[in-house]
Amino acid sequence: MPTKTALVTGASSGIGEATARRLSALGYTVYGAARRVDRMRELAASGIRTLSLDVTDDTSLQAAVDQIIAETGRIDVLVNNAGYGSYGAIEDTAIDEARRQFDVNVFGAMRLTQLVLPHMRAQRAGTIVNISSMGGKIYTPLGGWYHGTKFALEALSDALRLEVQGFGIDVVIIEPGGIATEWGGIAAENVLTTSGSGAYGAQAAAVAKTLGSPAAAQRDSSPWVVANAIGRAVTARRPKTRYAIGFGAKPLIALRWLLPDRAFDALIRLATGTPRR
Numbered sequence: 698m699p700t701k702t703a704l705v706t707g708a709s710s711g712i713g714e715a716t717a718r719r720l721s722a723l724g725y726t727v728y729g730a731a732r733r734v735d736r737m738r739e740l741a742a743s744g745i746r747t748l749s750l751d752v753t754d755d756t757s758l759q760a761a762v763d764q765i766i767a768e769t770g771r772i773d774v775l776v777n778n779a780g781y782g783s784y785g786a787i788e789d790t791a792i793d794e795a796r797r798q799f800d801v802n803v804f805g806a807m808r809l810t811q812l813v814l815p816h817m818r819a820q821r822a823g824t825i826v827n828i829s830s831m832g833g834k835i836y837t838p839l840g841g842w843y844h845g846t847k848f849a850l851e852a853l854s855d856a857l858r859l860e861v862q863g864f865g866i867d868v869v870i871i872e873p874g875g876i877a878t879e880w881g882g883i884a885a886e887n888v889l890t891t892s893g894s895g896a897y898g899a900q901a902a903a904v905a906k907t908l909g910s911p912a913a914a915q916r917d918s919s920p921w922v923v924a925n926a927i928g929r930a931v932t933a934r935r936p937k938t939r940y941a942i943g944f945g946a947k948p949l950i951a952l953r954w955l956l957p958d959r960a961f962d963a964l965i966r967l968a969t970g971t972p973r974r
Contacts, residue, residue, distance in 0.1 A: 700726050701725050701773035703728070703774035706777055708747075708778070710736065712924065713731070715920040715924035717729040719924040723932060728746045730748040731748075731779070733749075752801060762813060772823065773820075773822065774931050780802040781798075781880070783884075784839050784891065784904065785891025786841075786892045789891050790891055802847070803849050803853070814861065824869060824931045825854075825866065827853075829847050829854070833850060838966075851870060872941040873922075876919070877917040886909075907968070917943070
C-alpha cells in the first residue's frame, strides 16, 4: 500500500503544528502549510514537508494541491485548520474585516476542499477534517463575526458529509474548547483595537480580560489534545462526525442545548464578566 498523504493548513503553530507532528508519527507523508514558511523550520527538520500557502489566494491553493499530487499522487487527509478570531462589536467591525474573517475561516477552507475532492473521489477514500470550535455551537459578546464563521463551517461540513459519503469520504468536525495557543491573546488585542473605546468599551475590556487572562491560559488544554483526536478520527474505520474536546467544550455545548436562550445569555455574561447594560 502507498504511504498516505495529509495536508494540514495553519501548521506554523498551535493546533496545526501539533496535528502535523501527530499525523507524521502515524506514518503519513505530511505537508504542513502556512503563509510563513520560516515559522515551520522545526517541522521541516523533523521530516514534514512545508508549503507556503495563503488560503485567501486561489492561485496559492491550486499550486499547493498540484504540488502534492505531483509529488505523492494522492491526498488522503485534509485538515482545514487555518483561521483566526476577529473580535469586536458587530457594529464597530469594518465590513472589509468581516469579509476577511469569512474569507480565511470559511471560504479558504471550502475552496481547498473543492480542490482536493476530485482526487479523493478518484481514489474512493479520504477524510476532510474541519477545525470548528465550541464557538460554532455557542456565542459570546463581541465575537459575532467569528462565531458566524464557525456556525457556517458547521453547516457546510454537515451538508458536505451527506454529499460525499457515497464516495468513501468522511467529513469530521473538531470543536475545540479552550486551547493553549496564540489565539486568545490575538483575539484580546483585536477586541480592544476594534471596540476598546466608545459604546462597547466596557464590554471590550471585560472580554479582553477573559480572553487574555493568565488563569485562562493555565486551565486551557494543550494543542495535543486536538491533535490526538484528529489522529483517532483519521485512523478510525468509522469516525465520529464531531469531536468536542479541550477545556469547557463538552459542558458548554451541552448547556447551550439544555438552557433557554435568556438563561444561556446570563451564563455567558457571567463567564465573560460583561455588564448587562
